[in-house]
Amino acid sequence: MDKxxxxxxxxxxxxxxxxxxxxxxxxxxxxxxxxxTLKAVGGKQILNANETIANNILMKWKMKELNTSHxxxxxxxxxxxxxxxxxxxxxxxVYQIIRRMPKGAVLHVHSTxxxxxxxxxxxxxxxxxxxxxxxEGILLYFSESTPKLGCPSNWALVSDLRNSSxxxxxxxxxxxxxxxLYKGDEQEYDFVDITTTWKRFHTVGRAIGSLTAYRPVRxxxxxxxxxQYYTDNIMYIEMRMGLxxxxxxxxxxxAKEYLVELHKNVTNKFIKDHPDFIGxxxxxxxxxxxxxxxxxxxxxATRRLKAEMPDMIAGLDFVGQxxxxxxxxxxxxxxxxxxDEINFYLHAGxxxxxxxxxxxxxVDAILLGAKRIGHGYALTKHPSLMSxxxxxxxxxxxxxxxxxxxxxxxxxxxxxxxxYLALGLPVVLSSDDPGAWSAKPVSHDFFVAYMGVASKxxxxxxxxxxxxxxxxxxxxxxxxKARLFSVFNRRWDNFVKDVISDVFLSExx
Ligand SMILES: *[C@@H]1O[C@H](CO)[C@@H](O)[C@H](O)[C@H]1NC(C)=O
Ligand SMILES: *[C@@H]1O[C@H](CO)[C@@H](O)[C@H](O)[C@H]1NC(C)=O
Ligand SMILES: *[C@@H]1O[C@H](CO)[C@@H](O)[C@H](O)[C@H]1NC(C)=O
Ligand SMILES: *[C@@H]1O[C@H](CO)[C@@H](O)[C@H](O)[C@H]1NC(C)=O
Ligand SMILES: *[C@@H]1O[C@H](CO)[C@@H](O)[C@H](O)[C@H]1NC(C)=O
Ligand SMILES: *[C@@H]1O[C@H](CO)[C@@H](O)[C@H](O)[C@H]1NC(C)=O
Ligand SMILES: [Zn+2]
Numbered sequence: 001m002d003k004x005x006x007x008x009x010x011x012x013x014x015x016x017x018x019x020x021x022x023x024x025x026x027x028x029x030x031x032x033x034x035x036x037t038l039k040a041v042g043g044k045q046i047l048n049a050n051e052t053i054a055n056n057i058l059m060k061w062k063m064k065e066l067n068t069s070h071x072x073x074x075x076x077x078x079x080x081x082x083x084x085x086x087x088x089x090x091x092x093x094v095y096q097i098i099r100r101m102p103k104g105a106v107l108h109v110h111s112t113x114x115x116x117x118x119x120x121x122x123x124x125x126x127x128x129x130x131x132x133x134x135x136e137g138i139l140l141y142f143s144e145s146t147p148k149l150g151c152p153s154n155w156a157l158v159s160d161l162r163n164s165s166x167x168x169x170x171x172x173x174x175x176x177x178x179x180x181l182y183k184g185d186e187q188e189y190d191f192v193d194i195t196t197t198w199k200r201f202h203t204v205g206r207a208i209g210s211l212t213a214y215r216p217v218r219x220x221x222x223x224x225x226x227x228q229y230y231t232d233n234i235m236y237i238e239m240r241m242g243l244x245x246x247x248x249x250x251x252x253x254x255a256k257e258y259l260v261e262l263h264k265n266v267t268n269k270f271i272k273d274h275p276d277f278i279g280x281x282x283x284x285x286x287x288x289x290x291x292x293x294x295x296x297x298x299x300x301a302t303r304r305l306k307a308e309m310p311d312m313i314a315g316l317d318f319v320g321q322x323x324x325x326x327x328x329x330x331x332x333x334x335x336x337x338x339x340d341e342i343n344f345y346l347h348a349g350x351x352x353x354x355x356x357x358x359x360x361x362x363v364d365a366i367l368l369g370a371k372r373i374g375h376g377y378a379l380t381k382h383p384s385l386m387s388x389x390x391x392x393x394x395x396x397x398x399x400x401x402x403x404x405x406x407x408x409x410x411x412x413x414x415x416x417x418x419x420y421l422a423l424g425l426p427v428v429l430s431s432d433d434p435g436a437w438s439a440k441p442v443s444h445d446f447f448v449a450y451m452g453v454a455s456k457x458x459x460x461x462x463x464x465x466x467x468x469x470x471x472x473x474x475x476x477x478x479x480x481k482a483r484l485f486s487v488f489n490r491r492w493d494n495f496v497k498d499v500i501s502d503v504f505l506s507e508x509x
Contacts, residue, residue, distance in 0.1 A: 037457070041421045042465035054499040055460040061093040066456060078452030079411035081189040082404045082437070082444075083182055089444060094451060097499055099443045101463060102233045102491040104470035105484065106442050107345075108374055108397035108430035110319070111241035111263075111282075112212050113205060114225045115435045117179040120208060121172050123217050128249060129158040137203035138178045140210040142217070142249055178207045181405060182438040194352075194407040198321045201406065204436050215246040215254065215262070222266040226277065230270075232441035235487050236278040236474060238314050238345075239263075240285045243301055260305050264312050276491075278484045281314040281475055283345050288318045288325025296334050303341055314475035315343035317374065322350050322358035328365065329357075335368050343475060345397075346370040349378035352408050365394075372397055372428070372473060377408055380416045386423075395426040395473035400449045401439055402432035412452040421454055421462070428470045464492070 037043050047055055069076035077085035089095050124140075132139045132151035141147040146155050158175075165171040177183055181200055212221050229237055241263075243256040260282060267280045284305070286298040299316060306313040316338075318331065328335075328346065335344070348365035351358035359378045366373075366388045372395040373379075379386055379396065389396070398417050403409050420427050431445045439445065446463070454462055471484050 036422065039422070039424045040455070040458070040462070041424055041427055041469075042458070042462035043424065045461035045465055047461060050493075050496050050500060051460060051464075054496045057499055057502075058094065058097055058460050061097070062451065062456075062459075065092055065094055066451065078448060079413060081191060081410075082401050082439075082448070083187055084189040086182065086438075086444070087185075089447060092447070092451075095443065095447045098446045098450065098463070099440070100233065100498060101446075101495055102235070102467060102488050103442055103446065104234070104467040104488055105236040105238065105278075105428075105474050106229065106234050106430050107238045107372065107395075107428050107470055107474060108399060108432055109237065109239055109441075110285075110433050111225075111239040112208050113433035113435040114239070114441070115221065115228060116438050116440075117176040117182075117435070118438075119224055119228070120179045120211065120221075120435070121176040123211060123220060124158055124172075124175065126214075126217055127159070130155045131158050131161070132156075136200075138207050138210075140207065142214040142247075143251065144249060178204070179211075179435075180204060180438045181436055191407060191410055194321075194323065197405065197407045198324075201433075201436060205433075208435065213244070213246055215248055218246055218259075218262060219266055222263060223270060226267065226270040226274075226280070229441045230274055230277055232443050233491070234441060235276065235491075236471075236476065236484050237280050238283055238475060239280060240283045240317055240319065240345075242285045242287065242319070243298060256301065257305060257308075260309060260312055264309060276487045278476070278480060278487065279311070282312055283314045283317050285317045285319045288320040288322065290326075292331060292334060295331050296337075299334055299338055299342065303338055306342065315345050315371065317345050317347060319347060322347060322361060323353065323356065327357035328361045328368070332364075339369065344368055344370045345372045345374065345475075347374035348376060349373070350375040350403075350406075350408070351378055354378065354381050366392065370394060371475065375399065375403070377403060377416060380419045386425075390423075390425065393426055395428050395469065396420060397428050397430050398449070399430050399432035399445065400453060401434070401437065401445050405437050412448060415453045417449060417453045418455075421458070426469060426473060427466065428473055429466050467492075 077088070126142065128142045128144055130141050130143065130147050132155050133153045135152065139151070141149060162168050162171045181204055212218050241259070243259060245253040245256050246259055246262070247253050263280060263282060271277050271279060284298060284302040286295050302313060302316050318328065328348065346365040346368070348361035348370070349359055353359055362373070362376065362379060362382060362385050366385060373389070374397050376396040379389065398420065400412055400415055400417060403415065404412060409415050417427065429442065429445055429449055431439060431442045434441055434444070446466070450458065450463060467488065471481060471488060474481065476484060
C-alpha cells in the first residue's frame with residue numbers, strides 16, 4: 001500500500017470513531033472535569049492579569065519537571081523516600097518559585113524541632129557544653145563543672161572533644177548527625193516500620209531538647225527559628241510547645257511559665273527588627289504518655305498563661321505517637337473542665353491502622369470541638385467524620401514529609417491530601433518537625449505536596465489558597481489577622497512581579 005492509501009484508511013478509521021462518540025459526550029466530559037476543578041482547593045480563586053502570566057511560568061516549569069518522570073516512572077522522585085531526592089529539591093525551578101512565595105502562616109510545628117542541624121551545630125559552640133554518649137544518641141548539659149546527671153559513659157566537654165579530634169570540621173559533621181534523622185549521602189533510604197522510626201525520632205528529639213533547655217541557648221535558638229521561617233516567607237507561626245523549666249549555668253531552674261515569657265520577649269525583639277512579621281502563638285502540649293493529673297496541671301497552667309498573656313496562647317494539644325499513647329477518651333474528664341476557655345488543636349488520626357484508638361481519636365477531636373485537627377491522616381476512611389469536618393469547618397493540618405519520614409506513606413501520590421484537595425476541604429500545609437529531618441521550614445513540604453500529591457493541573461490558585469487558608473484558620477484575632485492579610489497581599493504582589501521578571505530564577509539558592 002502506498003502512503004496515500006494508508007493515510008486514507010487512517011482518516012476513515014478516525015471518522016468512524018468520531019461518529020460513534022455522541023455529540024454531547026465531550027461537553028459532558030469537560031463539564032465534569034470543570035466541576036471537579038471548581039470544587040478543589042483553590043478552584044474558585046480568580047487570577048488577575050499579572051498572576052496569570054506568573055501562573056503560566058510556574059506551569060511551564062512544573063510540566064517540564066514532571067514530564068521527565070512521567071516518561072520514566074522509575075525516576076519519579078516523589079515515590080521514593082524524601083531523603084533520597086532531598087538534596088536535588090533546591091535545583092528545581094518550581095521549588096525556587098515556591099521558596100520565594102509568601103506562604104502566610106505555619107500552624108503545625110513543634111517548637112524544639114524547627115531548625116536544621118547545620119544551625120544547631122553552631123549552638124554547640126557555646127561555652128561549658130558537656131556531652132554524654134548514650135546507647136543510641138547523646139545528652140547535652142551546660143555547667144561549669146562535670147554534670148552530676150547519670151551517664152552510661154563519661155561526661156566530656158564538647159570543646160575538648162572538638163579540639164582533641166584534630167579536625168573540628170570532621171567532628172562537627174559527625175556530631176550534627178545526632179540532631180537529625182537525615183544522614184546525608186551515606187544513608188540507606190529504606191522505609192522502616194513506624195515504631196523503629198519513632199524510636200530514632202525520640203533519640204534526635206532528646207539530643208535537641210537537651211541542647212535547647214539551657215536558657216541562653218534557647219534565646220538564640222528561638223531568634224534563629226524566627227529568622228529562618230521569615231526567610232522562608234512565613235509571617236506568623238503557631239508553635240506547639242511543652243512546658244518545662246529552662247536552666248541557667250549555675251543549675252537554677254526557672255518556672256515552666258518562664259518559657260512562654262521568653263518566647264514572648266524574643267518574638268517582640270524579632271518584630272522590632274522585622275516589623276512586617278506578625279508574631280508567634282503557642283499551643284501548649286501534653287505528652288500522651290502522662291496520666292490525667294499531669295494533664296490537668298498542664299491544662300490549668302495553660303489557662304493561667306492565657307489569662308496573663310492572651311496574645312501568646314492559642315490553646316492545648318496532646319502529643320507523642322498516637323498508636324502507643326493514651327487515646328483522647330482517656331482525658332475526656334478534663335476537656336470539659338476548660339472547654340469554654342481553651343481552644344483545642346488536636347493531633348488525631350495520625351495512623352494507617354483503621355479502627356484503632358488512634359484512628360478513632362478523630363471522632364473525639366470532632367466531638368470535643370477541635371478548631372483544627374493535626375494530620376487527620378485517617379480521615380478519608382470515615383465518610384461521616386469527613387462530613388462533620390466540612391460542616392464544622394475544622395481545618396486539617398497536613399504534613400506530608402512528616403508522614404513519609406514517620407512511616408505512614410511511601411509513595412506520596414497515595415497521600416490522603418490528594419483527596420482533601422479534591423474535596424475542597426479546609427487544608428493548611430505545615431511541616432511538623434522539619435528540624436528533625438533537615439527540611440526547610442515549610443518550602444520542602446509545599447514543594448512535595450504541590451509536585452507529588454496535588455493534581456498535575458493544580459496551579460498557582462492552589463498555592464495561593466493554601467497560603468490564604470493558613471491565615472484564615474489561624475487563631476489570630478480579627479485585627480492581627482487583617483494585618484497578616486495586608487502583609488501577605490503586599491508580598492504576594494511583589495512575588496508575582498518577581499516571577500514575571502524572572503529576577504530570582506537564575507539566582508542560586
Ligand atoms: C501588573 O504588573 C505591572 C508591572 O509590574 C504593574 O504596573 C501593575 O500594577 C500590575 N497589576 C496588578 C493588577 O497587580
Ligand atoms: C508535558 O506533557 C504534556 C502531556 O502529557 C504536554 O501537554 C506538555 O506540553 C509537556 N510539557 C513539556 C514542557 O514538555
Ligand atoms: C529528581 O531527581 C533527579 C536526580 O535523581 C533530578 O535530576 C531531578 O531534577 C529531580 N526532579 C524533581 C522534580 O525534583
Ligand atoms: C586545643 O588543643 C591544643 C593542644 O592539643 C592546645 O594547645 C589548645 O589550647 C587547645 N585549644 C582550645 C581552644 O582548647
Ligand atoms: C522579658 O522582658 C521583660 C521586660 O523587659 C523582663 O522583665 C523579663 O525578665 C523578660 N523575661 C524573660 C523570660 O526573658
Ligand atoms: C485545676 O483547676 C480546677 C478548676 O479551676 C481546679 O478545681 C483544680 O484543683 C486545678 N487542678 C490543679 C492540679 O491545679
Ligand atoms: Zn505534630
